[in-house]
Amino acid sequence: xKFVLNVLQIATIYTLQIQPGIHGNxxxxxxxxxxxxxSTDLSCMRSVVADGWPIESWITCVAxxxxxxxxxxxxxxxxxxxxxxxxxxxxxxxxxxxxLKSAEVLYSQQVPIPACNTSAGYVLHQKCGAYVCVFLSSTxxxxxxxxxxxxxxHGRPFVANTAERFALMGDLHTSLSGVMWVGLVRVTVGFRxxxxxxxxxxxxxYLWLAGxxxxxxxxxxxxxGQSASGIVGLNDVSCTPxxxxxxxxxxx
Numbered sequence: 424x425k426f427v428l429n430v431l432q433i434a435t436i437y438t439l440q441i442q443p444g445i446h447g448n449x450x451x452x453x454x455x456x457x458x459x460x461x462s463t464d465l466s467c468m469r470s471v472v473a474d475g476w477p478i479e480s481w482i483t484c485v486a487x488x489x490x491x492x493x494x495x496x497x498x499x500x501x502x503x504x505x506x507x508x509x510x511x512x513x514x515x516x517x518x519x520x521x522x523l524k525s526a527e528v529l530y531s532q533q534v535p536i537p538a539c540n541t542s543a544g545y546v547l548h549q550k551c552g553a554y555v556c557v558f559l560s561s562t563x564x565x566x567x568x569x570x571x572x573x574x575x576x577h578g579r580p581f582v583a584n585t586a587e588r589f590a591l592m593g594d595l596h597t598s599l600s601g602v603m604w605v606g607l608v609r610v611t612v613g614f615r616x617x618x619x620x621x622x623x624x625x626x627x628x629y630l631w632l633a634g635x636x637x638x639x640x641x642x643x644x645x646x647x648g649q650s651a652s653g654i655v656g657l658n659d660v661s662c663t664p665x666x667x668x669x670x671x672x673x674x675x
Contacts, residue, residue: 459485459530459532460531460533461529462529462531462552463529464550465523465529466550467529467590468498468523469512469513469514469521470514471510472495472510472512473510474509475502475507476508477506478507478508481501481528481530484501484530487508488510497531497551498511498532498551498552500523500529501527501528502526502527503527503528504525511529512586513551513587513589513590514589514625531551534552534553537554537556537672538675539672540576540672543558543576543578543672544576545558548595550588550590551586551591553587553588555588555591556672557595557669557671558578559595559598559599560668562667563667564604565664566580566604566662566666569604569666570606570617572668572670573668573670573671576670576672577672578671578672578673579606579618579670580668581605581606581671582605582617582671584616584618584620584626589626592655593647593655595669596649596655597655602647602658602667603668604666604668604669605645605646605647605657606618607622608644609638609642629656631657631658631659632650632656632657635656636657636658636659637659638659640661642660643659643661643662644660644661645660646658646664646666
């Protein structure tokens with residue numbers, strides 16, 4: 424049975440421990456940001472973000488994790504037997520993963536569910552608490568053409584700029600039965616997402632397939648690929664090959 428973290432319960436925890444706001448150099452999240460659900464998707468816990476610590480309950484596990492690492496604590500494993508809390512992530516730079524032991528439960532933070540423009544071909548996709556309206560192409564196109572097609576649908580090429588979206592990218596890759604364009608382009612220094620954000624050092628550590636990016640001649644775009652171990656990642660390529668693509672809705 425799945426259940427949602429009760430806002431009043433979180434409010435109580437914060438009242439007992441620490442109130443939202445700025446405390447020293449630490450920014451405490453707003454209560455509205457703490458919306459977690461139980462999950463059985465083990466692809467949302469491919470790596471451990473930090474060592475676990477003793478805790479009184481799964482509610483304080485979530486609250487304390489968010490207080491300590493607001494942006495990177497979106498998935499936690501609570502062990503009711505050892506009473507420990509461990510933050511985990513869908514991102515990994517390796518081939519393995521971790522498994523749930525007995526008495527352990529995975530909780531994933533949820534984001535607001537968008538309304539998808541079905542008339543433009545968008546369908547809601549969900550992974551590890553991330554919800555995105557996605558259009559999957561049935562034809563191949565160059566990156567420039569793919570970007571134009573997405574724009575016509577009031578969208579852009581899919582952006583994998585969080586660990587959760589990176590995990591969803593793997594599902595989309597599988598749905599298209601092969602490589603697909605991703606909304607990431609080379610700029611003067613590094614790469615930039617089509618959302619306008621620079622590719623971060625953290626993202627750079629887990630997004631790419633082994634040996635990539637290698638920029639073997641005007642490889643200014645990126646598409647998905649799959650390693651021998653089954654992990655989906657990115658490869659930098661020329662922007663001219665004809666490939667499938669996924670658009671994400673930006674305006675309804």
